[in-house]
Amino acid sequence: MPDRISLRWKVGAIVSLLLVSVAVVIAVALVRYERYFLLQEGDKRVRALTQTLAVSARDALLVGDELRLGPIIQSIMQDPDAVHAFVVDHEGVIAYHPDTQLIGSRLPPPGGQETDGLLEAVVPVVVEETVVGTAVVALSSDFVDRATRATAKGLLARLGLGTLLGLGGILLLTELHVRRIARLEQAVRLLGAGNLRAAVNLRGRDELARLAADFNRMVEELRKAREEIERGVTETVRALASTIEVNDIYTHGHCERVARGTRAVAERLGVDEERLRDFELAALLHDIGKIGVATDILAKKEKLNGTESLQMREHAEFGARILGAVSFLHEVAYYVRHHHENWDGGGYPDGLAGEEVPLASRIIRVVDTYDAMTSSRPYRGALSHDQAIQLLVADRNSQFDAKIVDTFLELAEEGIVESIRHQVDHGLAA
Numbered sequence: 001m002p003d004r005i006s007l008r009w010k011v012g013a014i015v016s017l018l019l020v021s022v023a024v025v026i027a028v029a030l031v032r033y034e035r036y037f038l039l040q041e042g043d044k045r046v047r048a049l050t051q052t053l054a055v056s057a058r059d060a061l062l063v064g065d066e067l068r069l070g071p072i073i074q075s076i077m078q079d080p081d082a083v084h085a086f087v088v089d090h091e092g093v094i095a096y097h098p099d100t101q102l103i104g105s106r107l108p109p110p111g112g113q114e115t116d117g118l119l120e121a122v123v124p125v126v127v128e129e130t131v132v133g134t135a136v137v138a139l140s141s142d143f144v145d146r147a148t149r150a151t152a153k154g155l156l157a158r159l160g161l162g163t164l165l166g167l168g169g170i171l172l173l174t175e176l177h178v179r180r181i182a183r184l185e186q187a188v189r190l191l192g193a194g195n196l197r198a199a200v201n202l203r204g205r206d207e208l209a210r211l212a213a214d215f216n217r218m219v220e221e222l223r224k225a226r227e228e229i230e231r232g233v234t235e236t237v238r239a240l241a242s243t244i245e246v247n248d249i250y251t252h253g254h255c256e257r258v259a260r261g262t263r264a265v266a267e268r269l270g271v272d273e274e275r276l277r278d279f280e281l282a283a284l285l286h287d288i289g290k291i292g293v294a295t296d297i298l299a300k301k302e303k304l305n306g307t308e309s310l311q312m313r314e315h316a317e318f319g320a321r322i323l324g325a326v327s328f329l330h331e332v333a334y335y336v337r338h339h340h341e342n343w344d345g346g347g348y349p350d351g352l353a354g355e356e357v358p359l360a361s362r363i364i365r366v367v368d369t370y371d372a373m374t375s376s377r378p379y380r381g382a383l384s385h386d387q388a389i390q391l392l393v394a395d396r397n398s399q400f401d402a403k404i405v406d407t408f409l410e411l412a413e414e415g416i417v418e419s420i421r422h423q424v425d426h427g428l429a430a
């Protein structure tokens with residue numbers, strides 16, 4: 001979980017930084033352009049005013065009536081940005097200035113560009129190609145600063161809002177992508193835990209969707225490969241198990257009948273398909289441990305003595321050891337170990353009781369006993385179906401789980417038990 005949060009925040013932080021950087025660059029560029037534009041406009045305005053003053057000054061200087069310049073200069077000074085406007089004669093002496101005390105004095109030549117917050121223009125007063133004076137007008141550049149600040153504020157608000165909205169959208173997109181990555185991560189974890197059905201469905205055509213599709217194909221290949229291996233090992237173990245029936249001809253088809261009967265009971269009890277496979281396999285291989293029991297004991301027609309019985313009992317543990325060596329048969333081995341446990345705790349090898357005994361083992365116990373009773377054994381003939389059922393019912397809650405006996409009876413009444421025997425005896429598929 002911390003990694004997922006870390007990824008989300010890393011992407012969010014990087015994208016946010018980029019977005020804010022872009023917004024700042026755009027804002028600075030716009031403000032600079034706005035300032036440049038306003039300065040150009042201000043310059044044009046001050047030049048136009050100065051030009052007008054120069055034209056008026058020409059006549060006034062020609063006739064030596066500088067007072068004529070009063071109205072035009074007053075008119076210029078009414079401009080809210082006007083700082084000064086005056087006319088200098090050809091000797092550099094101020095010919096007219098709104099501050100009349102300055103008339104007749106000399107001033108240093110003006111700059112004609114933005115200086116100390118001023119936009120100043122200087123236009124020569126020309127009469128027949130002779131410069132007879134100079135008109136000077138200056139505007140304050142404060143209006144440029146005010147307009148620039150206003151523009152910057154407006155931009156800040158708009159870009160701020162845009163950045164926030166953009167951030168929200170990008171974080172949302174990031175979140176969606178991170179969730180997709182998390183789903184893929186979850187599937188990889190499941191696969192790592194051995195779940196070969198850990199498919200992940202990511203829509204789209206981007207890299208993640210392609211990665212998910214590749215992952216699913218890989219899982220599918222792994223699943224097929226594992227099934228192939230399991231099938232091979234299972235067939236090998238089944239072949240091994242069949243040697244029991246070769247040694248003990250009286251139980252021919254016994255394991256297959258118990259397997260199909262166990263599946264039928266388990267299905268009726270609602271066991272899911274995944275577990276059914278293990279239940280059926282455990283039933284099929286329940287007596288594989290008899291490989292380790294002497295053949296003369298297996299084939300003995302008389303009742304077994306104490307030592308022989310103990311040796312025969314060992315087949316449950318021995319079978320579990322054989323199957324336990326195969327990793328995917330651990331559960332099956334566990335069921336096999338306990339297929340001779342009794343509901344009342346009187347069975348072997350561990351004396352488990354009630355629901356301590358695995359469900360598969362309890363089912364095998366009932367189906368195995370029924371099949372053994374209705375088959376001929378070296379030491380006795382076969383019992384009839386009714387006799388076997390009577391014995392099962394008699395041992396409800398002692399040897400057998402009553403619920404399983406009842407389910408088995410239900411299947412028997414429906415003809416399923418007989419049908420299984422028929423199918424196995426005639427080599428028919430389930």
Ligand SMILES: [Fe+2]
Pocket residue numbers: 286287315339340
């Ligand atoms: Fe057994």
